[in-house]
Amino acid sequence: MDSKNPSRRPVQTPPPVAPGSDASAADPLLASLNPAQREAVLHDDGPLLVIAGAGSGKTRVITHRIARLIRDGTAADGILAITFTNKAAGEMRDRVEALLGVRSPWISTFHSFAARLLRRHIYRLPPYSTSFTIYDEEDVEALLREIVRGMDLDPAAWAPRSLAAKISMVKNKGVHDAGELPLRGRYEDQVFQEALARYGRGMQERNALDFDDLLLLTVRLFTTPSDLLDRYREQFRYVLIDEYQDTNFVQYRIGHALTEKSRNLCVTGDPDQSIYSWRGADPSNFRRFETDYPEAHRVTLDQNYRSTRRILRCANAVIRHNSDRQPKDLWSENPEGERVRIRRFADGREEAAAIAARIQELNDGAKPAGAIAVFYRINAFSREIERALILSGIPYVVVGGVAFFQRREVKDVLAYLRILSNPRDSQSLLRIINTPARRVGPAAVDRAAERAATARLSILDVVLSEAHRGTFPSAARRGLDEFAAIYRQLHALPRSPVFSLVEAVLASTNYVQHIQRSEGEEANERIRNVGELENAAAEYDDRVPGGDLDGFLSEIALLTSVDRWDDRKDRVSLMTLHSAKGLEFPAVFILGVEDGILPLGRSRLNPDAADKADLEEERRLLYVGITRAREELMITHTRERLRFGRPAPAFPSGFLEEMVDHDSEPGIDAGGAVELGKGSRGASGGLRMEVEDSPNDFNSDDGFGGDGDDGDDPFPPGARVRHPRYGEGTVVGGWGLGARRRLTIRFDRAGEKQMVLGFAKLMRIW
DNA sequence: ACTAACTTAATTTTT
């Protein structure tokens, strides 16, 4: 974390000086490091593997190592450092510069590195050209939708989204062309192969790359015979890769290609924090590293400087339940700290209100809003907490969520810029050819696409050509004329500053007026967003000397969800657990820790749905969340959750029971749960969890509401319920526990039915 | 070709 906000400065205390290391102690780059950290910083040539637990000062090690390499004679541009977010890259750059007062080396994400490399060299990989466009998910899905239509496939069975995911998975394994797919005879495989082939051709025609292409084509640049790889190997004497547990195979190959000769690859990470395997990340890259670099030196950092001991015990207790891991417990010399609070609420509203209330208390104490974060598993859960914070007048910022650059109005304006940059980007062209509306409908678009195909021209060429345009019906023709005029006017402008280009787009299209006309209440917000885009362009012009349109477009395409987050402002930060990776806050709230949410899916009622690997990744996600907290941690769940606007019963996550550290004194406070807690039936589970205040059913045998008749059962016999299909009825019996509980319900009209609580969309009436 | 009214699907997580 950056230290601009004093409330979030790392709590690292200077560790004791290692015995017999006077020389080291005198070195300012080593003075504040513990022996293991020093070892990593001082390690000279050759591969280095740093297993760094949460809060163990990993970033410190990396920055100090870079600084040391430079001080000891390595040229700054002889070092390449890869981080997980652009924000982390920026902070690392600042830190290195602060340590040495020199220009920092090349630090960026894999994707940004690849984009920069490709801008320079992609001409070697025809038909791509330097002004390629980076497609985001939406662009990719739009193209796939077209392909699915073109292949006459059932759009339900071949949803663009899952198709995109599948394509990405394949690419992450290193397959780029359909021809490289292992051939099997199954119909689905053949269809997939054909779709992939069409997708590849479509992207090439458009001179467009998706996120995976950036990496894959970089590998291809390096493996296509030329002097290029040698040149970069020569340049990057040292390569460092952070968050190694979340790199994929293609990224591995990039790192390996660069360092196969020099052997100077340093990787840092923590297998317990691997949370992106769904995106192709492959933690076995650690193993691969040790195979490919058998001489690697290994350093483990397990002293935590961030969290209180209670928080750490909670984290250790959770992660210990993962079987697929090397045992590793974090330890700390930090104070014991406050108890970790686990709280249950009736519904999301109460949960949010309670969190807001606690935040208020913290604000009144020593913790400003900027010291506090709220994490959730899915973005949709930000709503309720936002509402509560607004109600309490607490300033907040949602990190990530619906990304700014994905907003419709922003993408429209960007589409004008993209078609300027890359005339082959027909996806962008089609987006704006009739936006603002100029009477160019689907029929005209189809026709233009057809003519383009037969004349072997781009659609833009057809639109720009007087001759082709003349063949359209008069209304569409006038619209196309108008578009062509706008395009020509914009095209004549210089490619920088970008700000002027944005202005020109807005002016020539009357875009703001268009918003006012077509949008109702949201018009103002959308206009504000367009204004923010102007700011972003101006800011880019200022910050990047020599930057042009291409640079601006690739930068915003590769922004990570935390990149736009200004952590210097004093606001509560709201984000997903995924976005929380790498961050830390004095106080952390994790909400919605419920079965089916965290772990997401249906693991408890339906253990087969999520396999063990998925479950363990969910557990790591919680572990990441817990270990973000420095002093205060509160974890909440509810008994009822709105699903698609309808209330549905919710059950505590199985992970909650795991938080108890059996081997040491209690660090968890599961008491004080509001209302409802009528007390548990017999705390028979022994010392499962220390509960101080009003005990709730954490103490019962399974951590869930029982099968009995007390206030803990959301649907006791006699309860009246409503079902969307069967109408109203009365619960007459039940069997089983938690979400798996089977209820027998006598419906007034439909008769008696058995249903599983977790699946049935039941609402209690009284 | 455009608009308004309808249906329906979606919730992982993100470069």
Place this chain on the structure above:
DNA sequence: TTAAGTTAGT
């Protein structure tokens, strides 16, 4: 609940 996609009427 909400957004996006579909259909029917102008």
